[in-house]
Amino acid sequence: MFVEKSRAPIIASALSTTSQVCFGASALNTYAPGTPVVVMVHDKIGQAYIIGSVPSVLDIGKRAYHDYISQASRKRVDDCHKKYIKEKLNGQMIDWSCWRPWDATLASEWGAVSTTGIGVSVDDFMLRASVNEFCGLYGFYHDQLLRVAGWNMQVWTAGSERDAYMDQAECNDTTGYSPYPWEAAGNIEIGMPMIKEFKPKDYQCPLGVPYYSHWENDNEFQQPYHRTQKFFGYLGQGSRTVIHAPPKGVLRWTYKPGSAGSATPPYESSIRGKDGFSPDCGGGSKERDHEEKPVYGLQEDNTGLDGRRFITSSKGIVLSKRILLPIPxxxxxxxxxxxxxxxxxxxxxxxxxxxxxxxxxxxxxxxxxxxxxxxxxxxxxxxxxxxxxxxxxxxxxxxxxxxxxxxxxxxxxxxxxxxxxxxxxxxxxxxxxxxxxxxxxxxxxxxxxxxxxxxxxxxxxxxxxxxxxxxxxxxxxxxxxxxxxxxxxAPGDVWLKGGRDVQAWGGNDVILRANKSIDISATEKNVRIKAERNVLVLAGNDSTDREGGILLESRGKTIEYDFETCGDEIKFAGVVARAPHSNVVGLAKQIYMRTGGGEVEPGDIVLDAAQGSNDVITKSNNLYNYLKESGSVYHFFGGQKVGGTNKANLFQQSVTCLCGPIGTDGDIFCDGNVLCDGSVLVAKGHILTEAAAKGAIFVGPCDGDCQGQVRAAVERFKNLIDVEIPNVGNQIDTQKLQEMWYTEKRAGNEKVMTIMEFSFRRDEDYNIPDFMLYEDRWQQMARLGGKSPEKWTERPVTAKSCGKTFPFPGDKWLNSEPAYVEQDFKIVQIEDGYIDQSRGTAPGLSSEYAEPEFKPNQPKIINGNYPIIPRT
Incomplete structure (x- = not known):
């Protein structure tokens, strides 16, 4: 330093208010060159001691760099404190504040402040150690408030690090956690060198490695390995938490080395001795290896700035509600x-x-x-x-x-x-x-x-x-x-409820099994059951001795059978068993058929064998027919066509009429007369009468009145057989068959019999204007993986009234309109399974991610393209 009175420069040391022994805290403050100081010069050894600096007068206020202890602290001050500033020449007041804070008081504040505003201050109500108002530690006596502020901030612990930065218009806040201290220091493998020691001759020598300290990381680019990382700000968007495990074979976790080349030698500013630098200067270096391998991603929890939450785990996720939670x-x-x-x-x-x-x-x-x-x-x-x-x-x-x-x-x-x-x-x-x-x-x-x-x-x-x-x-x-x-x-009921339809499609079977009852009900329209082969219904299984029967009941009242169209437009009532190319068979211990009784209205029982072209055959031990006393048994002949009856037999309690010769292999007994309009011929035997026993050995004549009576009786019976009884047959044929069964829209009408068939509903009955069936996840996986199974082809049910009919969703959407959507992926690609497309190296983001959109789909016809997995 230079001392006044033209003395030569002298070496001086600043006095300190702290201890100068080898332990404890020592003051760090120094004096900048050009600072006026007060010194004490030893008169024997020629050394000086700086007692303190001399404050200078600030004659030009605009050159001063005053700071504040607390921002806004001078908002409300008495006018007397600033009145002199308003006067001419500042009221002759001298600024001898020596760069002290603008809001300093006489309350014995302690501290220091630099030209850039970095400062430490303590007073009765506040403590601060700060760079500026947004970077520092502040403690307030009032409310016992502690404020920690940092425009950019780092928080380090043994097992975690938090980095919060404003990085080129991006605010990022990242925290990482590790359960193991060696991983927090960057070592994946236990036992790897973690710290490297340098000697004083290495880092205290300018020709060595002065940029290192005594203890350094073993690797120049060592990075903590945090198994759990939380990202907020731009990197995290809404938020992002990830958990991962280190990659196999990686020994330590490091940053990627830069490409700036080797470090340049430090600028040499030390004082050389007469012999130059110490020959014992050291050096040294650290490891620089770096290996990039992806970690094992275990869990992600993301929230986008649009509020979407997307969570995934490679192991599993459990969301549970339970009451016994042992909290340590x-x-x-x-x-x-x-x-x-x-x-x-x-x-x-x-x-x-x-x-x-x-x-x-x-x-x-x-x-x-x-x-x-x-x-x-x-x-x-x-x-x-x-x-x-x-x-x-x-x-x-x-x-x-x-x-x-x-x-x-x-x-x-x-x-x-x-x-x-x-x-x-x-x-x-x-x-x-x-x-x-x-x-x-x-x-x-x-x-x-x-x-x-x-x-x-x-x-x-x-x-x-x-x-x-x-x-x-x-x-x-x-x-x-x-x-x-x-x-x-479920222990109770399982409900499948749809406001519109409930659909169950089975690629093999649809199985409904109940321990007790199964109810199938349609409130407004029809129930259809179709089998390509057999429909089997069993009641009263032989494993039980309880009751069990099959009841087919119709409570409809119409007698018309309108099958001119199909689907929901058909109209009929009653019970119809139709097998146009096979048989309707009834097998039972007893068969009972009846009309009338209870609430069942009376009516006829009609058996029609192809309108008289075929036979009605009975085979039994006995055949019993019960008629009323006034009832009759009619046999009509020639009645295949309406009005064509020409002969008839009649059996009544009072009379029997037979329209043809009578033959018997036995006797004929009669309790009356035999009247005939022909002869009585006897080939063997004789005619025996009671009159012959009395001497009338000759046949008596029948002439005159006798002959007239016989012929009248014969004509009467001939008229019954040939006219009156056939007329009854024609009347019955007309009223009971033609009008009741053969006319239009009746069950015996040949057209009705032809078109009275099972059919599914028509497309207009299904009333689906915009049906579309999207492939299931398993179907998509099988197709994209090249493992497409068998395809379901639905067979039609052909009805003569309307052609081919199909189950839901109908002919149009099964066979005509493409309604089965196969969706390919654009981001996900198939490589023996699903894997996402590469993003591309920044800034060359691939178009799949730059402008994400779903791949356009191509609908197909459902029938023949719908995948199923039937049992073999």
Missing amino acids: QRLRRPESGEGDDTERDYKAASMFGSGPDHKITGDIKTTDSKWPNMQRATAVLDLHGYLFNYAGLHPFYWHAKDYKTWEEQELRQEGYADVNQKIPEFSQLKGSMYLKEPTPKEWKIDHRYNQQKFYEQESYISLLEDGGVVIGDGYGGEIRMVAGCVIIS
Whole structure:
């Protein structure tokens, strides 16, 4: 330094207010060149000691760089404090503030402030250590408020780092966590060198590595490996949390080395000795290896700026509601000497120390070698028990002295709850529509909630590691999607309700099975059952001796059969059994057919064998016909055409008329006369009479009046047989057959018999203006993977009135209009499975991601293209 009175420069050292021994804190402040100081010069050794600096007068205020202890602190001050500034020549006041803060007072503040505003200050009500108002630590006496501010901020701990930056118009806030200290320091493999030591001759020598310290990372680009990372700001958008595992074979985690080349030698500014620099200068370097490998992604939780939440896990996701949740209770602080200690009974991180290993797994071993996926889904509550009662809290469990890890049984003893899931009284469903709500436990939450109800019922959504999904409720209901099947079950009822249609399509079978009854009902229209082969209906199975029958009932009242069209437009009533090319067979212990009785209206029983072209055949031991006393039995001949009856037989209680010769292989007995208009011929034997026994050996004559009476009687019978009784036959043919059965829209009409067929509904009956069927997930997987199964081709039911008819959705949407949509992917590509397209190296983002859109689909005809997996 230069001293006044023309003395030569002298070496000087500033006095300090702190200790100067080898331990403790020492003052760091220095004096800038050109600073006026007060010195004390030793008169013997020629050395000086700086006592302090001399404040200069600020004669030009605009050159001053005053700062503030607290922003806005000068907003409200008395006018006397600034009056002199308003006067001419500043009221002759001199600025001798020596760069002190503008809002300094006489309240004994302590601190320092630099030209750039960086400062430390302490007063009775405030503490600050700051760079500016947005970067610093502030403590306030009032409200005991602590403010930590940083336009850009880093927070480092042994196992976590937080970086919050405003990076080129992007605000990013990233925090990473690691459970292991060696990974937090960048080492993936335990035992790898973590720290490299440099000697003083290396880093204190200008020709060495002065940019290093005594202890440095072993690798120049060492980076902490954080298994859990949370991103907010631009990188995280709404938010992003990821969990991952390190890649196989990577020993340490590093940043990518830059391409700036080797470091240039530092500028040499030290004072050389007469012999130059010390020959013992060292040097050294650090590792620079870097290996880029992708981590094993385990879990992602993302929220977009549009509010969309998308969560995924490579292992599984469990969302559960359960009542017994053992929360570990802290017993000792980490620094306690009575807690878990690696030198006695604890194995830190299950790696270092003398305690047992911390057992943990994510896989519960299956014991069903054939269907392990089904066992995993069925035993899902074991998975939940392992996860919630051990896996989630297992670090606390092994910290046995630091934490009390409660057992569920202990929570039960405290009266919190008895079980996670009480077994419902399923027998209630025998007499009730629903299960009753169980009795809840009541826990006090706080003075606002007071007592709240908690139920011993467990519900869950489990996404299993094999891709299965299990959804369960606390009453026993479950949806189980696993092994290619979906199983919906409940102790009570399973309802499938659609405001419009409920559809069930089976590529092989549709099976409905009930322990008691099956009801099929259509409120407004029709029920159709169609089988390409047989329809089998059984009642009263032989495994039971109880009743069981088949009732086909029609309560319709029309006698017309209108099958001029198909579908819902047909009109008829009654019961029709139609087999145009085969038989209608009735097999029973007894067969009973009747009209009239009870509410059944009386009517005729008509048997028509091809309108008289074929036969009615009976075969029995006996044939009994019961008629009224006034009833008759008619045989009409020549009646194949209406009005064509020309002969007839008549059987009545009072008379019998036969229209042709009578032959018998036995005797004829009569209790009256025999009148004939011909001869009585006897080939063998004789004619025996009572008159012959009295001497009348000759046949008496029949002339005159006798002959007239005989001929009249014969003519009478001939008229009955040839005219009157055939007229009755023609009348019956007309009234009972033609008008009742053969006329238009009657069951015996040949056209009706031809067109009276089963048919599905017409397209206009289905009334579907815009049907579209999108392929199922499994169908899409099979198609894209080149494993397309068989295709379903629906066969039509042909009706003569309207041609080919089809089940839902009808002929148009099955065969004419492309209505089966196969959707290809644009981002997902197929390489022995699904994998997403490459994004491309920035800034060359591929078009699939730059302008994402779904690939246009190409609908196909459903029939013949709909994939199914029938049993062989």
